[in-house]
Amino acid sequence: MSDDEKSLLLFLETRAVDYDGRVKTAHMNKEDFEIAERWNKDGFVQFGRIRASDINNDGSHWVRLSDQAWISAHSLRQERGKRRWDKRRYQTTAEKQASQ
Numbered sequence: 001m002s003d004d005e006k007s008l009l010l011f012l013e014t015r016a017v018d019y020d021g022r023v024k025t026a027h028m029n030k031e032d033f034e035i036a037e038r039w040n041k042d043g044f045v046q047f048g049r050i051r052a053s054d055i056n057n058d059g060s061h062w063v064r065l066s067d068q069a070w071i072s073a074h075s076l077r078q079e080r081g082k083r084r085w086d087k088r089r090y091q092t093t094a095e096k097q098a099s100q
Helices: 003-018 030-042 067-086 093-098
Strands: 045-049 061-065
Touching: 003 030, 003 061, 003 067, 030 045, 061 067
Parallel strands: none
Antiparallel strands: 045 061
């Protein structure tokens, strides 16, 4: 999976979880749409427009992740969490106490 695909998957996963599947496409570029359409055809995600009368500030499109997309997104989140933990700029109280 390319970096662009990883980024898009994490974005779509967030929209699926936090926004009831509504996708605010102002945060997507041409390449993102191309990837989303390809994934839609492949069944990795379902992606489409919301009917005009139901569009609101949270988005004009919708997404639903396949089981495989959920597994991939979870793996990416876990990897990101580990990377960010290793790069953090603070100590826990237990780490501070252990270093004394």
